[in-house]
Amino acid sequence: MAHFTNPEADVDxxxxxxxxxxxxxxxxxxxLFGRFFWLQIIQHDFYLTRAEDNRIxxxxxxxxxxxxxxxxxxxxxxxxxxFTLEITPSQTGSVEETIDALAELIDIQAKDRKRFKRLxxxxxxxxxxxxxxxxxxxxxxxxxxxxxxxPGVEVKARLFRQYPLGTVxxxxxxxxxxxxxxxxxxxxDSEKSGNYKGTxxxxxxxxEQHYEFELHGETGYEEVEIxxxxxxxxxxxxxPPVPGNNLTLTLDAKLQEITEQAFGDxxxxxxxIDPSTGGILALVSAPTYDPNLFxxxxxxxxxxxxxxxxxxxxxxxAINGAYPPGSTFKPFMxxxxxxxxxxxxxxxxxxxxxxxxxxxxxxxxxxxxxxMVDMYKSIVHSCDTYYYVLANDMGIDNIARFMGxxxxxxxxxxxxxxxxxxxxxxVLPSQEWKKQRFKKPEQQKWYAGETISIGIGQGYNAYTPxxxxxxxxxxxxxxxxxxxxxxxxxIETGTGEKRQVEPKPIRDLxxxxxxxxxxxxxxxxxxxxxxxxxxxxGAPYEAAGKTGTAQxxxxxxxxxxxxxxxxELRDHALFIAYAPADKPKxxxxxxxxxxxxGAQSAAPIARMVIDYYLLGKLPGGAAPEDSAAxxxxxxx
Numbered sequence: 080m081a082h083f084t085n086p087e088a089d090v091d092x093x094x095x096x097x098x099x100x101x102x103x104x105x106x107x108x109x110x111l112f113g114r115f116f117w118l119q120i121i122q123h124d125f126y127l128t129r130a131e132d133n134r135i136x137x138x139x140x141x142x143x144x145x146x147x148x149x150x151x152x153x154x155x156x157x158x159x160x161x162f163t164l165e166i167t168p169s170q171t172g173s174v175e176e177t178i179d180a181l182a183e184l185i186d187i188q189a190k191d192r193k194r195f196k197r198l199x200x201x202x203x204x205x206x207x208x209x210x211x212x213x214x215x216x217x218x219x220x221x222x223x224x225x226x227x228x229x230p231g232v233e234v235k236a237r238l239f240r241q242y243p244l245g246t247v248x249x250x251x252x253x254x255x256x257x258x259x260x261x262x263x264x265x266x267x268d269s270e271k272s273g274n275y276k277g278t279x280x281x282x283x284x285x286x287e288q289h290y291e292f293e294l295h296g297e298t299g300y301e302e303v304e305i306x307x308x309x310x311x312x313x314x315x316x317x318x319p320p321v322p323g324n325n326l327t328l329t330l331d332a333k334l335q336e337i338t339e340q341a342f343g344d345x346x347x348x349x350x351x352i353d354p355s356t357g358g359i360l361a362l363v364s365a366p367t368y369d370p371n372l373f374x375x376x377x378x379x380x381x382x383x384x385x386x387x388x389x390x391x392x393x394x395x396x397a398i399n400g401a402y403p404p405g406s407t408f409k410p411f412m413x414x415x416x417x418x419x420x421x422x423x424x425x426x427x428x429x430x431x432x433x434x435x436x437x438x439x440x441x442x443x444x445x446x447x448x449x450x451m452v453d454m455y456k457s458i459v460h461s462c463d464t465y466y467y468v469l470a471n472d473m474g475i476d477n478i479a480r481f482m483g484x485x486x487x488x489x490x491x492x493x494x495x496x497x498x499x500x501x502x503x504x505x506v507l508p509s510q511e512w513k514k515q516r517f518k519k520p521e522q523q524k525w526y527a528g529e530t531i532s533i534g535i536g537q538g539y540n541a542y543t544p545x546x547x548x549x550x551x552x553x554x555x556x557x558x559x560x561x562x563x564x565x566x567x568x569x570i571e572t573g574t575g576e577k578r579q580v581e582p583k584p585i586r587d588l589x590x591x592x593x594x595x596x597x598x599x600x601x602x603x604x605x606x607x608x609x610x611x612x613x614x615x616x617g618a619p620y621e622a623a624g625k626t627g628t629a630q631x632x633x634x635x636x637x638x639x640x641x642x643x644x645x646x647e648l649r650d651h652a653l654f655i656a657y658a659p660a661d662k663p664k665x666x667x668x669x670x671x672x673x674x675x676x677g678a679q680s681a682a683p684i685a686r687m688v689i690d691y692y693l694l695g696k697l698p699g700g701a702a703p704e705d706s707a708a709x710x711x712x713x714x715x
Contacts, residue, residue: 138303139277142296143238145323147252147286149332150567156252156287158238162214164222165207168199170231177229178210184225185218187211194376198279212375213239240280240374246367248335250395251328251359251495251565253285254370256377265497274298283373284395284501286326286565289494293569296323327568327577329358337691337698338363341684345674348396350548350563351667351688354657356582357552357561359493360665360692362545364396398495401505401541402670405627405677406461406610407655408536410598411550412469413454415481417594421473424597427453434467434531441467441531458601458625459609463535470534475525478533479509484588485550486560487542493563494580505546508539537630547668551655554602555623555663557595558588599623603660611654614682620693621660624685626677627653649673654681658689665692 147156164185171177178195181187191211198208214222219234226232240255258266262281266272269292275281276298282288299320338349342365351361366388372381385393394400416422432448434441443449443463449456457465470478482488488507495501506512510525517523532538545563553560562583569578602623606615610626629651652674657666667685674680690696 138301140299140301140317140320141238141277141279142298142320143322144240144255144296145290145294145572146325147294147328148325149328149330149335151331151333152327153244153332155244155248155328155330155332156240156242159241160236161212161239162219162234163209163237164211164214164218165209165233165235166195167207167231167233171229174199177232181210181222181229181232184221185211185214190376190378207233207235209237212237242370244332244336245371246369247332247339248330248362249285249367249370250364250397251285251330251335251362252370253287253289253495254283254373255280255287256283256373257281280374285495286328288496290326290566290569294323294326296572297321322572324572325570326566327570328565329353329356329360329567330362330565331360331692334688334692335361335363338684338688339365339367341687341698342366342671345680346390346396346672347670347674347681348400348544349667349669349684349688350397350545351665351692352548352552352561352563354552354555354561354663354666357549357563358567358582359563359565361667361688362397362565364394364400366390366392368392395495395501396670396672397544398491398493398502399543400670401503401543402651402653402672403538403540403629404536404542404547405629405651405653406463406536407547407625407627407653407668407677408534408540409458409461409466410554410602410625410655411482411485411487412466412473412478412534413458413601414554414590414594414598415478416454416469416473417597418481418590419473419477421477422454422469424454427451428465428468430462430464432464434464434471436467436471436528436531439528454597455601455604458598459604461610461626466534467531470530470532471527473530473534475530475533476509478530479507479512482507484586485553486585487546487550489546491545491549491563493545494565502545503543505543506539506541508533512539536627544668544670547653547655547670548666551657551668552663552666553588554595554598555657555666557592558590560585560588599660602657606656610678611656611682614654614678614686618686618690620658620689622656622658622689623660623663624654624656624682626682627655628675628677629653631673650675652677652680654678654685656682656685656689658693665689 144158146154146158148154164181166174166177168174178187178192187210195208195210214234222234242249242252257279258275258281263272266275266281271292274295274297278295278298282291282294287294297320300318302316304315334351338361342363345365347365349361349363350359352359368385413422417424428451430443430448430450430452432443432446441463448464449460449462452462452465456462488505490502490504493502513525514523529538533540549560549563562585564580566580569580570576571578602625603621605611605626606622606624611624615622615624631650650673652671654669654677655667657663667688669681669685671680671684687698
């Protein structure tokens with residue numbers, strides 16, 4: 080049977096398909112037109128900016144870091160220009176082959192290649208990267224003669240940090256080093272990351288770190304047109320950087336140098352303060368180190384030497400070292416007794432040479448004792464028994480409250496390092512402290528016998544030299560306490576305006592002047608007729624002071640003999656002082672680790688420092704031996 084097609088039905092189907100196809104085409108063109116409209120009209124500004132960004136690169140220009148000078152204008156940290164050999168990867172062929180060829184002309188070591196590779200990973204293709212820094216004139220000349228062989232390689236002048244005085248005041252100045260991830264986090268947390276584009280170095284310790292954002296300056300930018308391959312074509316615009324602000328210190332560079340020399344090869348610390356402002360005149364931690372080693376990345380050998388050296392030169396003993404204050408604690412104890420009404424100046428005790436508490440005997444250094452001892456004699460001749468009895472009468476919490484008001488056992492807030500993270504609190508013992516310090520209940524209990532040794536600056540007592548200097552300055556300033564600080568002015572480089580770091584009184588302790596006068600008179604007596612008399616013999620000014628000797632380990636009833644004791648276990652020598660006694664201009668604390676008696680090791684250093692600061696006198700020969708004075712010091 081034959082089948083016949085229906086032409087009309089075929090036409091209808093064809094028309095339907097054609098209509099569907101037309102609708103699809105119209106929809107497709109509608110979508111394309113809509114997308115075109117979105118991109119060209121709605122998003123025009125956005126994509127124009129993106130195109131410009133792809134065409135223009137912003138190259139950061141690192142600012143000149145601020146200069147640091149001492150109170151007299153002596154430059155302690157500045158910058159100098161030196162030649163660096165730099166490679167722009169986008170303008171050269173094989174980077175490795177280029178470096179190998181350069182090494183035939185210029186000394187390029189493995190550490191240079193390693194640093195270059197790290198910087199290459201962090202940099203953009205069109206930025207130049209140093210392969211060698213601080214080229215000699217001969218190296219610059221050799222490269223210049225062969226310059227045509229090295230496209231994309233050039234010699235540039237860059238600024239480098241320098242500490243012209245070398246090791247002098249290194250713990251105060253600190254040093255700069257290459258930025259690490261930890262530094263980046265700190266910068267980001269401070270919302271300063273935008274100003275650190277292109278910056279390779281940052282302050283790591285000391286003033287360099289504390290005043291980083293003042294010293295750094297404002298980064299400049301150069302707009303460079305680049306092609307699709309990332310090659311620089313031409314410079315379009317340049318925004319110059321703003322140099323960092325300069326710092327003028329309270330520090331006296333010559334005084335600092337003399338003090339460091341006075342320590343010789345001994346370990347220790349000295350902090351000298353202007354009592355009326357809190358300005359630090361000298362801050363010494365011995366031994367010291369050369370901050371120039373860190374400027375362009377310290378070598379592994381130098382880093383190992385510094386960190387593994389038995390004297391630990393990288394430790395800032397002035398703010399990080401916590402030591403028993405020994406007998407330098409006694410003037411503070413005596414003042415506490417007067418202020419709390421526990422003693423009068425003329426109230427005396429009989430000193431038989433020991434004090435018995437329970438079943439334990441606390442002995443004085445002088446056999447047979449000092450006889451009848453009032454407050455003046457207890458300080459001048461450093462009578463232990465007087466302070467054994469006094470500590471027992473006062474109780475640990477009364478002692479802790481008074482010493483806390485002097486700043487002992489607390490960070491001073493000195494402008495070194497990042498905030499106060501670099502400064503130790505030390506240990507101000509109290510019942511509450513012991514509960515927090517120990518975990519076991521039997522260890523947390525404070526025993527009355529533990530208070531006895533606290534009275535002579537032993538036991539749990541541990542304070543930093545800067546805390547002792549601050550407390551001494553507070554006595555010199557009649558109870559008005561200032562925050563120790565190292566920066567006197569911040570000088571704005573743009574305007575030259577000086578922003579003074581205002582002296583900030585922390586508190587006025589409002590002591591009775593008659594009580595302060597008793598202590599100050601006794602401290603003058605120390606240097607006239609007591610344990611500091613030998614060191615200050617012949618001084619044309621009147622100085623107040625107090626010697627101290629602090630045990631490094633417990634004798635457990637045995638007698639201390641320096642000659643038979645290993646050096647690292649010998650007593651620490653301490654001395655606190657201020658001068659002139661009537662109108663103090665300088666107050667200080669000296670610590671000589673394992674130095675023995677304070678009058679023999681620490682007091683002579685204090686004399687040198689005060690002589691220079693008040694008289695401009697440079698250190699001369701050693702003072703003549705005085706056997707009577709030495710014997711007196713042994714009684715401490």
